[in-house]
Amino acid sequence: MSAPAPKITEAEWTVMRVFWQLGEASLGDVVRALEDQLEWKPRTVQSLMRRLVEKGALVSESQGRDFRYRPAFSQDECQLDEGKTFLQRVFDGRLTPFVAAMVEKEEISRDEIRELRALLDEAEKKTSTRKRS
């Protein structure tokens, strides 16, 4: 299989989200996409992007004098990876206790509970019509 999704830090997630929206972008594109929601200097954004390239989360291709960058991993891959790491660290790898805590302590809205149930019904239907892997 291909390389695993690298560990992405807090600030880097902000940058990656831009790429997952735009698909591909130059430094300027990212700076402009972010300039109204936070006040990072262009050099800061460049640093983050350089580190993301170094750790393999972005790929860069030379386009004339400048570069174009695009994500090396889908948002889904990174989210899943991050999620598993989080569960491992905090909930011994198990999802159920996390959901239980959120539901009990955080007063998740009834809408969200219904959403979740619908989702689980759907999943159960699928696994029941498919042989166990």
Next chain:
Amino acid sequence: MSAPAPKITEAEWTVMRVFWQLGEASLGDVVRALEDQLEWKPRTVQSLMRRLVEKGALVSESQGRDFRYRPAFSQDECQLDEGKTFLQRVFDGRLTPFVAAMVEKEEISRDEIRELRALLDEAEKKTSTRKRS
């Protein structure tokens, strides 16, 4: 309200888990509790505990020549806090997409799906018989 639960790092979670099991412990207790599952030198454990005291996650009380330490926050508090931070960073603060990703991509076991559904049923019953807070 009291101070918010401090940010606990990976290695520190390992230490805190021991305290949540033991309730209260000396340095030696923690060292002995950990020595078979990883090879941390006693000074390493001491460093982690010192930092945990500094950041307010442990409280220490002088007991004769040594100290006894105990957690300043419950495991539930810390887990919930960490969970909310995680969702914020990775899933825009929403639980449902996370569960959806785990269910779709990770082939969560049918047992776990049933567990989750039971949990949600229970929660729904409670919120429906209780006036909104």
Next chain:
DNA sequence: ATCCAAAGATTACGCTCGTAATCCTGAGCC
């Protein structure tokens, strides 16, 4: 009385992160 082992206090060291600044180069504008 002596010596050891456990634990507190202090210090270390290389890495990553957040947040840039500096320096350089080339492209476009006047």
Next chain:
DNA sequence: GGCTCAGGATTACGAGCGTAATCTTTGGAT
């Protein structure tokens, strides 16, 4: 032909982290 501006390359710098070592004190064993 200079000036400016964007963007690449290099460097910075303090905080936090992982992982300890060293120095010091002291209670317990012999």
